[in-house]
Amino acid sequence: MWYSKPIEEVIAELSPDPARGLSEEEAKARLQKYGPNTLKEKKRKSVFQLFIEQLQDWLIYVLLVAVVITLFMGEYIDSIIIMAVVILNAVLGVVQEVKAGNAIEALQKISSPKALVRREGIVKEIDTENIVPGDILILDTGRYVAADARLLDAPNLQVEESSLTGESVPTAKDATALLESQIPLGDRSNSVFMSTLVTYGRGTALVVATGMQTEVGKIASIIGEEVEPKTPLEERLDHLGKMLGKLAIGICVLIFVVALLQGRDLAEMFLISVSLAVASIPEGLAAIVAIVLSIGVTSMSKRNAIIRRLPAVETLGSVNIVCSDKTGTLTQNKMKVVKYFNLDGEVTVEHGEQNTASADATLLAKAFILCSDATYDTDKEEGTGDPTEIALLMLGDDLGLDREALSATSKRQNEYAFDSERKLMSTLIEEDGHYTVYTKGAIDNLLTICTHTREKGQVVPLTEEHRQRYVNATESMSGQALRTLGVAYRPVDAVIAPQEMEKDLILLGLAGMIDPPREEVKASVDKARNAGITSIMITGDHKNTAYAIARELGITDNPGQVTTGQEVDELPKEVFRDRVNNFRVFARVSPEHKVKIVHALKSNGNIVSMTGDGVNDAPSLQAADIGVAMGITGTDVAKGASDMILTDDNFATIVSAIEQGRNIYNNIRKAVLFLLTCNLGEVVAMFITLFIGWEAPLIATQLLWINLLTDTLPAIALGMDPSDPDVMKQQPRAPDESFFAGGAGMRAIGGGLLIGGLTIFGFWYGYYEHGFSPFDDAVPVETLENARTIAFMTLVACQLYYSLALRHPTKSIFQVGVFSNRFLIGAIVLGLLLQLVIIGVPVMQQAFNLQMLDFRGWVTVIILGVVPLVLNELFKVYLRARE
Structure with missing residues (x-):
């Protein structure tokens, strides 16, 4: 055991020179031998497991039963189409999950912690995964220990080891101690262990075990897999999906009962009802949100803001106060x-x-x-x-x-x-x-x-x-x-x-x-002010120094807005709470003051972002709505307590992250509203036609196809919409604001009713151009297929074109740029091409019970398809004029 041997013997076994450490060549060789210094990650689910999970939904079970029933009825084409749609939908779900998983895995690599080691006589910072046995670790206050190590020297070193021993009081270390071989883990005073925290002092240590060979690695090997918790946003959408699902199922049951009373074909209506339930429930919401979040967060990481907790993306849009350290964040950190x-x-x-x-x-x-x-x-x-x-x-x-x-x-x-x-x-x-x-x-x-x-x-x-x-x-x-x-x-x-x-x-x-101010910070302070966000400087510097920098950056031009930690202590709690919104600079403050400032600001209803880098900053980072740790100067403790890490320690990055967070949330909102509008249009078209005694305008296979087409690519493409350059001209979003605030709910309902109404009109026109009415009893099959083809093409065209209108609530498609979202244009073009394939290829025509439209039919589809987009654009003209 390393802790029971003299340190000279341990050094001889691992062969390093304590004064110089390992050479880079030797470190590479040992990395090959021992492997990376990481804990074994939980095993990712296989593609087959993910595929099976996509099928574990009771509505899918009903569809599979429907496949069996249609086979017994001799409707082989319907059976094949329904099965193909189910499999294709599952495959798309697997692709989305794999993409989201890869994005989050990439984020974890970006945010991997660092450690100080001595190699070739030079102290350098490296990724912890590259540490090998024999490395000389440099330990300092606020840094997590990167591997199990035997101490070489430890002046006043204290390490908090509760993650291993359960002992909340930091353990004093003694590098010279020689211990018995059976001594408990908590009493090994001459050693430090991976994932424990240096709370006081400093030291150097010789790495003796890495990865799964460490004490924490041994524990990790016997721990079961954790279930990844859902974010509040995902839970809210999950709840919304279930509520809409119950509503849709209720409508489908009602349709089936009406059909039963009207004496319709029960087998056909059973298929239609189940298919409508599948099409009207936005089961793709959670996957789409996960993919938009992960892609957005990965994009943020490339701009120096690493999101550690996904709920932070939602909260960023509500931040109205940014409290920032001065040194390195507002300034260049080049003292x-x-x-x-x-x-x-x-x-x-x-x-x-x-x-x-x-x-x-x-x-x-x-x-x-x-x-x-x-x-x-x-x-x-x-x-x-x-x-x-x-x-x-x-x-x-x-x-x-x-x-x-x-x-x-x-x-x-x-x-x-x-x-x-x-x-x-x-x-x-x-x-x-x-x-x-x-x-x-x-x-x-x-x-x-x-x-x-x-x-x-x-x-x-x-x-x-x-x-x-x-x-x-x-x-x-x-x-x-x-x-x-x-x-x-x-x-x-x-x-x-x-x-x-x-x-x-x-x-x-x-x-x-x-420490000169960063050149870009003044513009960011102005940008934040225009977005309804107040910038506050918090520093340990002298009051005059703080005011001079704050004035230069545009944070304040009034000495009365500057206070000190001592003055804060002298104010009664209630008085400080009432006056805190008046201050823009807090000088000569301690980390304890930061917590007091955060609580006072939050008690006034503010959503607060707070930066920090030290061990003692952790409480204020946890108290803030968004805790922001410094990636360069920040301690591991600060990073662990934060919601977001700045890899460049730059205030401008905080403002940029808020802007990106707002855009990500807005994109998720667009995708959600698009799905709900489209699904409502389908339900409206089906329910009204069947209720008044018409034939169903869409059959089961057509409904499933539409669900497959519109619930995937266009919705995801909307979630990847380019950032709105004017998003920082808006005020912060209220934290409890729903997706349907600001008239969005009424627009979704209006859009759904319009799309459903146009589909019904297209269905009626299909009868009319052949000289019939949907109320007629004896109608040729060709006429019914023509009417369904127009309804089918109209519904898809309306939904695809309408996605363009949802890119911005007030700007026209020309203001945002018709082709600025090439993913959405690609999704629309692909959707239209697939429609042409199933209507133009004889085999597909027969499979979906469609027929080629005549000239008047095509004109009707084209005109009806663009109506929702045109009306929405005209409504935006009205909104802009009113503003």
Whole structure:
């Protein structure tokens, strides 16, 4: 057992050099040997299993019974057609499920977590699946452990292992411990395990097991398959489908009873009733929604927004407040020190050049470097860690310090990790047998724990005058939109506990860093404002710095809209709740303030999006309606608590995601309304004609064909409609708004009645042009087939053309672009071609009881087919004029 062996023996067995790690060649070889560091995914259903599932519906069972009955009746062609339609419908369902599954699988790969490893002497971030036994893992606060590993060093390391042990209290780790071979998992203090979370401190560890060989992998191998829960949107549509299904079945039963009272052929009416039930129930809703969601979400991921939870797509359309961190989200996250201050005065730094520096300035830069967890390769211009710390390393380069030599002569013996309450970080460094504490953090907090400072190369007591000079320098830099960070030190005689470090410190000075605003953010803030969305900046920076950036980005131009975390704490809860909508900038806030802000905003009826990247941001991300984690700087905890991850950490991506979310929801709505309108048209045509005593305008096979034609390709094509460029000129959608809001329900009913009425008229005209009436008793078979052919062609033409009208509720098809949705044009053309095939090929004619139309019949079909589209376009003209 790895945990019961001396660390030297473990290193010898796995053969890495702890100082350099594995070479890339050796890592590739081990990846081939051990396989990827992933848990075995649950087995995907086979195509045959998916096909059988498509048939497991009681209406399909009734259709299969109908096949048997028609066979006994000698209606072989009807039997073949019904069976073919059932099989083809199942095949299309399988194709849709496979596509949706592939899209979601691709998303999971995109959002795979990262880990820090040391390879060839360089710390780099790689996908966790590429980690192999023998890798050197770098552990830091807020990061999930990527594999089972034996600790090499673990200063103050604490790991939350509840996912494995059930113990909610973080476990303190000790890299030097040598344990018995039978010790329980929860007591293995010299090891860390895959999927556990580093909550405090830092460390390095040697990977000893990956994938299914890890402790969590052993558990995963005995866990059964999970059932993927439906999203609220899918559940709502499922409920809608069942309700409409019951309504349709009721109408079909009524039709059958009417037919029974009218003395019609019961076998024929049984087939027609069952077929109408199948055609009128939008059983394709769930599959179409799944496919539109998955395609839309995959498209969003290509634009740097990874949706982790599908309900977020629906919620995005309702967001009216976006709370965003400043650093890296509103700004470029390319920090660089442009000024530093000590009691010798303020000095401007020329980045990338050698600056002359006094002894105190050199000591200041050295302190920043030794109190850092970041790395930076000057030649490759690549670094790992917090951008602020990287900027401080670059300051050392600019002031002429040799960081490699400094690293070789100094060794970290202890540390007091940063936390949001203290806003400080401290390290205990040994250099040539001498020990020094280095502390960096908010200058306000340093001033309270420093007793001395350096002036003209000498350590002197920190006077009130000195304090005021530091405060003035901080305010001056903040007014120039610079972020400030102070640093101090203290020589000590020996290794001391973390809690003893931050006392009686000697203040060295502070650095002023700039992080320029992203160029695209101002336009995004304006775009959000036009869409009824308020942008709010939340930052730990000084109030003046925050206001300067916010004003430049157009978030606010009123200092009265800026407040601080301390001011928030001073306000009673009810007062803050009443005033929270007035603020646009929250400065000097902690993660705890974020939660308070979210709750206050939500209590006023707002739908809130909140960004975060740290461990302590998880509560606010979970409290928000849409939690947004940073993909670059975000910790694994923040990503795990979020609904959406930004792979570029950019505010503009949030606004873009809201826009895409609105369009995805609108596309789903179009598909739903199209299906309901078409199905209603079929029910209206069948019910009214049979109720008044006419022959059925459509037979069972024709109904099933129409269902197959219109419930698949056109509906999916509508779900893939290009984005509406004006969607961000609309106000946010109410979260409880139904699909039928804004007159959509009445338009669906009106469209269904119109299509049904035109089908009935076409059926009547088929009699009329042959000199008969549908009320006549003795009508030639040719006349009935002619009438049914016109009704059949009219219904399909109406539905296919009407899909164009549903692309936008008020814009004409010319405004949205007739050919801008080539998928829909393709679906319409394919549908019309298939109609020509079954009416033009003699075998198909006979199978569907159709006949070739004469000139007047074709003219009737063409005119009636475009009527719903034309009337809808005229109604849009009226709506636009009224607006």
